[in-house]
Amino acid sequence: MAKKKFSKNWVHQHINDPYVKQAQQKGYRARAAFKLIELLDAEKLLQKGDIVVDLGSAPGSWSQVVRERLAGPGGVIDGRIIALDLLPMEPVAGVEFMQGDFRDDAVLEKLESMLDGQKVDLVISDMAPNLSGVSAADSARIQHVCELALEFAREHLKPDGALIVKAFHGSGFSQTVESFKKHFKRVVERKPKASRDKSSETFLVARGLKAGHE
Numbered sequence: 001m002a003k004k005k006f007s008k009n010w011v012h013q014h015i016n017d018p019y020v021k022q023a024q025q026k027g028y029r030a031r032a033a034f035k036l037i038e039l040l041d042a043e044k045l046l047q048k049g050d051i052v053v054d055l056g057s058a059p060g061s062w063s064q065v066v067r068e069r070l071a072g073p074g075g076v077i078d079g080r081i082i083a084l085d086l087l088p089m090e091p092v093a094g095v096e097f098m099q100g101d102f103r104d105d106a107v108l109e110k111l112e113s114m115l116d117g118q119k120v121d122l123v124i125s126d127m128a129p130n131l132s133g134v135s136a137a138d139s140a141r142i143q144h145v146c147e148l149a150l151e152f153a154r155e156h157l158k159p160d161g162a163l164i165v166k167a168f169h170g171s172g173f174s175q176t177v178e179s180f181k182k183h184f185k186r187v188v189e190r191k192p193k194a195s196r197d198k199s200s201e202t203f204l205v206a207r208g209l210k211a212g213h214e
Contacts, residue, residue, distance in 0.1 A: 019194045023061070029090075032126060033061035034194035035203070036164075040069070042190060043205050045162050048078040051120045053111075053156070054095075055102055055149055056127030056166075057083035063092045066124070079121075082114055102127065102148060112156070119158040125149040125165040128201075139171040146176045146204070154183055154209065162207045169200040180206045 019031035026033075040046050046069050054063050063083045072078035077094040084098045084107070091097065096114065100107035127149065129141040146165050153163040163184070167176055180187045185208035195201055 028061045028064055029059040030061040031194060033065050035192040036062045036065045036124065036126075038192040038194060039164055039190055039203055039205060040065070043162070043188075043207070045122060045164075045205075046070070047121075048072060050122055051080045051115075051118055052082070052122045052124065053115075053120050053152075054081060054083040055123065055125040055152070056085055057097070058085035058087040058089040060089050060092050060095075062124055062126055063089075063095045063097075067092055067094060080118070082111065084111055102152075103144075108152070115156060119161070120153075120156045121158055121161050123149065123153045123157060123161070123163045125163075128166060128168075135171060139168075139173075142168050142170075143172040143176055147179065150180060150183065150206075153206070157209055159209050160207075161209070162205065165204050165206075166201055167204050169202055173202075177204065180204055183210055184208055185210055 017031065019034050023031045023033055046066065048070055050070065052066050054066065057063050063081055066081050067077060070077045070079040070081065075093070081095045082098070083089065083095050084100060084102060086101050088099055089097050098111060098114065100110065102108065127145050129145050131138045131141070146167050149163065149165045157163065167173060177187060184206035187204060187206045189202050190205060191202045
C-alpha cells in the first residue's frame with residue numbers, strides 16, 4: 001500500500017512540476033535540460049565552435065541544449081557534439097550518437113576514433129548507474145562512473161576545457177571530489193534549482209587541467 005501511495009505522490013509531483021511543464025513547452029525531452037542550462041550559465045561555459053562529448057545522453061535533453069547553443073545560421077551546428085549512451089536515443093539534428101556502454105573498452109576506443117585526435121572543450125556526463133538499494137555497492141558504482149568520466153576528460157580535454165558530471169552525496173563523494181581536485185585547477189559543487197530537493201544528486205564542475213595531467 002505504501003508503495004502505491006508513493007507512486008501516486010510521485011505522479012502528482014511530476015504533473016505539477018514547473019520544470020516538466022517548461023520542458024514540454026520548449027520541446028525538451030526531459031526536465032534535466034534545465035539543470036544543464038543553469039550549470040552552463042553559472043559557469044559561463046560553451047561557445048560556438050566548441051567540441052562537446054555528452055556521456056549518458058539518452059533521452060537527449062542535454063544534447064538538445066548544447067545543440068541550441070552551438071547552432072549558427074540556418075540551425076547548422078558550429079562545433080561538434082558526440083553523444084553516447086547504453087540506451088537508444090532518438091536522433092537530435094547534427095548530433096553524432098553512438099550506442100554502447102561507456103565502461104566497455106571497445107566502446108571507448110570507438111568513441112576515441114570518432115574524435116580522431118580532436119581535443120574536446122567540454123565533457124558533460126549525466127550518467128547514473130543502475131542502483132541496487134545497497135548503499136555501499138551503489139556508492140562504489142557511482143564513484144566508478146565519475147572516475148571513468150574523469151579519466152576520459154583527462155585524456156581528451158583541451159588544457160582549458162571543462163568537465164560536468166553528476167555525482168551523489170554519500171559514501172565516496174568526498175573521495176570523488178578529491179580525485180577531481182588532483183587533476184583540475186578549479187572544482188565546484190553545484191545543485192541546480194531544477195534538481196529536486198529530496199535528491200542527493202549534485203554536479204561537479206571541473207575546469208582547467210593541471211600541468212602534467214593533460
